[in-house]
Amino acid sequence: xxxxxxxxxxxxxVGRRRARSAEEAIDKRREGETDELGRRxxxxxxxxxGKVETVPKVPVRxxxxxxxxxxxxxxxxxxxxxxxxxxxxxxxGRWNTxxxxxxxxxxxxxxxxxxxxxLPVMEGKALLFKFLGGVDAFPVPIKAASPGEFMxxxxxxxxxxxxxxxxxxxxxxxxxxxEELTKRLEIPVWHDDxxxxxxxxxxxxxxxxxxxRRSFKECRTVLLGAGAANLVxxxxxxxxxxxxxxxxxxxxxxxxxxxxxxxxxxxxxNPWKYRLALKTxxxxxxxxxxxxxxxxxxxxxxxxSTPGTVRPEHVRAMARAPVVFALANPEPEIWPDVARSAGxxxxxxxxxxxxxxxxxxxxxxxxxxxxxxxxxxxxxDEIVVAAAKELARGAERRGLNAHHILPTMEExxxxxxxxxxxADASVRLGVARRRLSHDExxxxxxxxxxxxxxxxxxxxxxxxxxxxxxxxxxxxRAT
Amino acid sequence: MTPDEPATHPAATSxxxxxxxxxxxxxxxxxxxxxxxxxxxxxKRLNEEFDPLLKVRDDADAQSRNVLRAQIADPKAVVLAxxxxxxxxxxVVGFVRALVRERPFYSPxxxxxxxxxxxxxxxxxxxVGEYLLHEASLxxxxxxxGVVTAEFPAQNEIASRFYAKRGFRPITxxxxxxx
Numbered sequence: 049x050x051x052x053x054x055x056x057x058x059x060x061x062v063g064r065r066r067a068r069s070a071e072e073a074i075d076k077r078r079e080g081e082t083d084e085l086g087r088r089x090x091x092x093x094x095x096x097x098g099k100v101e102t103v104p105k106v107p108v109r110x111x112x113x114x115x116x117x118x119x120x121x122x123x124x125x126x127x128x129x130x131x132x133x134x135x136x137x138x139x140x141g142r143w144n145t146x147x148x149x150x151x152x153x154x155x156x157x158x159x160x161x162x163x164x165x166x167l168p169v170m171e172g173k174a175l176l177f178k179f180l181g182g183v184d185a186f187p188v189p190i191k192a193a194s195p196g197e198f199m200x201x202x203x204x205x206x207x208x209x210x211x212x213x214x215x216x217x218x219x220x221x222x223x224x225x226x227e228e229l230t231k232r233l234e235i236p237v238w239h240d241d242x243x244x245x246x247x248x249x250x251x252x253x254x255x256x257x258x259x260x261r262r263s264f265k266e267c268r269t270v271l272l273g274a275g276a277a278n279l280v281x282x283x284x285x286x287x288x289x290x291x292x293x294x295x296x297x298x299x300x301x302x303x304x305x306x307x308x309x310x311x312x313x314x315x316x317x318n319p320w321k322y323r324l325a326l327k328t329x330x331x332x333x334x335x336x337x338x339x340x341x342x343x344x345x346x347x348x349x350x351x352x353s354t355p356g357t358v359r360p361e362h363v364r365a366m367a368r369a370p371v372v373f374a375l376a377n378p379e380p381e382i383w384p385d386v387a388r389s390a391g392x393x394x395x396x397x398x399x400x401x402x403x404x405x406x407x408x409x410x411x412x413x414x415x416x417x418x419x420x421x422x423x424x425x426x427x428x429d430e431i432v433v434a435a436a437k438e439l440a441r442g443a444e445r446r447g448l449n450a451h452h453i454l455p456t457m458e459e460x461x462x463x464x465x466x467x468x469x470x471a472d473a474s475v476r477l478g479v480a481r482r483r484l485s486h487d488e489x490x491x492x493x494x495x496x497x498x499x500x501x502x503x504x505x506x507x508x509x510x511x512x513x514x515x516x517x518x519x520x521x522x523x524x525r526a527t
Numbered sequence: 528m529t530p531d532e533p534a535t536h537p538a539a540t541s542x543x544x545x546x547x548x549x550x551x552x553x554x555x556x557x558x559x560x561x562x563x564x565x566x567x568x569x570x571k572r573l574n575e576e577f578d579p580l581l582k583v584r585d586d587a588d589a590q591s592r593n594v595l596r597a598q599i600a601d602p603k604a605v606v607l608a609x610x611x612x613x614x615x616x617x618x619v620v621g622f623v624r625a626l627v628r629e630r631p632f633y634s635p636x637x638x639x640x641x642x643x644x645x646x647x648x649x650x651x652x653x654x655v656g657e658y659l660l661h662e663a664s665l666x667x668x669x670x671x672x673g674v675v676t677a678e679f680p681a682q683n684e685i686a687s688r689f690y691a692k693r694g695f696r697p698i699t700x701x702x703x704x705x706x
Contacts, residue, residue, distance in 0.1 A: 306648045312573035315648070315685075326648050 082378055088519050095517055099171040100178065105141070137210065137423050137481065144420055146211040147188045148173050149202050153218040157353050157377060163189030166216055173215060179504065180463065181413025182496035183420060185213065195221045199229055206233050210420050213412070214239040219276040220318040236419040236427040244408035245277035247415070247432045248454070249348060249373060250284050251439040252406050255453035256346070256371040256394040258444070264290040268344045268367070272337060272358065272381065273351030274299040279320050281348060282328070284436070287429060293330020296340045299351075303340050305329045341365050348373040349381040357381035360390035369393035375406050394450050403451035410455060411435055413497070414463045418470025421492050423481035431473045438469035460497075467493035550620060550655055552662055555599055555608040562619035563608060564591045570645040577680035580703050603627045605666040609646065609659060621646035621655065623663040627670045635673025639664065642678055660693065
């Protein structure tokens, strides 16, 4: 904790110009690295022809076994499920299978690129689901003309799945889609850009506040960007005791407040944002980010991937030893070194090459592991909070410091703990079809989450997956 | 028009106690026009959300001032201004605009038409909209109206619900297409 006091808080303006040109040089170099990764990803995608495949999970000793796995034996299995549909969760892989459903309307930072172009991203997500969570996930980009058509399609394919992961759907329609599908389906529905990002953010904030000796009650918090992630982050923070008067949202039109010009439009187009416009920003601040951050303890930026969106002077205007999360990907709103030299005590980004990565992958594999193991019927904010708190505890167990408020992806022993906490919460909330003890859930999660790593290594050793072809980036990291 | 929109500001009182609204309602005077114009424009811009044929004109600002000035002076029109209380004292936070129209073929002979009801968001869900409607209806009745009607965009379901809840039903419909 000593480094809070030691954190520099420069007030001087000398050398600002030199610092800015240094920032620009860093931006250029990092841009180059991103380009190189992209080229390599295209090469490898072509080489492997995609990223996931289905692999049998039963022995096939001879063609005769198909009379068990397929007809005639399978008919009896179908009859059993016809009589009791819930048996699908025991007699088929449904218990461990999710659909990654997208309409391609807001893919990464790429925008509305459509369902076909979204497929590589959904494949990558399926790989993460399997590798980190032991979950069989199917990429399902959907060509839908309207949210209604999209929801009807997801509902129509839902009998195959134990859960639905909505992915890369534009805000605000993603809110209506998540709410409506959660109502319609008897399986958990998750939208990672809302719930995953919010859970990881809140986990980071819980520890950042502990580390800087703050509490949500007194904290003045600014959220920059009012899209899927931050609107849910706001909702969760309020449920954790954040004072709505001390919470301010800012978007490209400035501070969100009850008398902003577009507030009536929001009441029709985006009631989620409208409700926050009425509830937050006590004291009625108006204007831009600079006005919002004045004296703030916490800034969570989840806006546009342009370094400089948050300036050092914004950080300098905050309270002493502030917390700054710059979560835009691939490039954060402010580079961590810039934020730290402007006085930030704790900085988090969405990137793995800096400390404190606020990463959905810390959350969604474990959440799905948990709800699938409990055969949960739905996911609610309480489950999101349970996941966030357990993730925060995971980092705390190893000791908090300015560079460790969240577990890294390497601290994988935390993930089964998060899964078990989620399963426990499902039981507690009465949405679990299967009620096991904490230790049983934890044991299942550990086994299922460890298996894919062994599977991947075994396939590689047996040359069933081709070794990574030579190339400067992938080769260096493919071990 | 969204007098019934959800609002949960901590300052908001719950329920819809018509007898003690957190506003002061009075007939608008010419001096209110600068405060009324932005509210009128907010409402018209909201209407624009519902239909492209309700696109707000570039000169809507000047038009608002002219219309308000004329109607404040017009004995057949009703313009009531809602002033806030506390920190919003002397600030116009909402208004209702209505007029009495003759019905040559129908009885009752005079119709009181509510053209606009607007409240700033923080004053919604507190019974103020209902109070504005009630007071405007009384004023229209005093001017001879035997029936009160309300005009709003067909797609505005919130307004539809607001009026339906208070005993209004659709009696005529206006259908439009571009020429």
